[in-house]
Amino acid sequence: MLIRPSVPRDLRSSEITPESLYLSRREWLAAAGLTVGAIAGASALLAKRADAQQAVGTPFGLQPDDKPTPWMDVTSYNNFYEFGTGKDDPAVEAKGFKPRPWTVKIDGLVKKPGDFALDDFLKGSKVEDRIYRHRCVEAWSMVIPWRGIMLADVLKRAEPAPSAKFVEFTTLYDPARMPGQRSSVLRWPYTEGLRLDEAMHPLALLATGVYGRDLPNQNGAPLRLVVPWKYGFKGIKSIVHIRLTDRMPVTAWNTSAPDEYGFYCNVNPTVDHPRWSQAKERRIGEFLRRPTLMFNGYADQVASLYAGMDLRKNY
């Protein structure tokens, strides 16, 4: 994020060719001289890809013109510096990563700390499919059908002590499996944080999937944070540790560039990032930029968390 230019990646032809101009699949394959068997095989493959793009879930805070961003974009245009600094790197470099077995530790200021195998960690929480808006600080956006559990569920089970005020999240540190950690581009392991009341908000998710499937590695398998009213980089990936604390946690981007990234990182069209205006955004797959909404369109649900705060200072 830090070292990438703000220019969006090249448009795919599928984003600029009106659907009405496509030949039907069968016509095209027949014109290409393929046999009936090959046509059936290729059609099945295309149908499978189309299935992968069926968004499942309950829309949360979507605007009337919000459409789910295609699976291909959601899973191929990512920041995950543990697997390289390019947007295309994670989908390639994380291919061989094995997100099982996986243990999540919860500790710090809780009455019930523990180390949980992933399935035990998820047990007892309702798994939901929710379609959220997603706004990156680099001024592009997507609409993503996540699958996951409410972070509040997990925290309540751990029974936070009255002194707990913040939640710190940490990504796996394993340079053998995450080659990007062999470079010093960020301070490893990647960490993130939320105030406890933010973390308890019903919109905050721990995602285990996208488009109704398990998370692909590049999207943060097997467990990542999703906080839809904050910029996308708060969504820490491949979480192994959740710690409750009375101190504001140190976060990866704040450590690396404190003038650019604060603790809160709430989507706010009135406070620009030094390098990217936050007033508008380019939805991946669209030409015209659209206005960015306060708290990414979730103001009714979350604005009260910040009542009385100067959001220019607390960026």
Ligand code: MTE
């Ligand atoms: N989590 C880890 N562990 N490492 C990272 O480099 N990048 C962040 C965030 N979570 C990152 C991370 C950034 S900069 C962004 S924009 C989002 O992941 C992008 O994730 P997504 O597009 O797959 O949702």
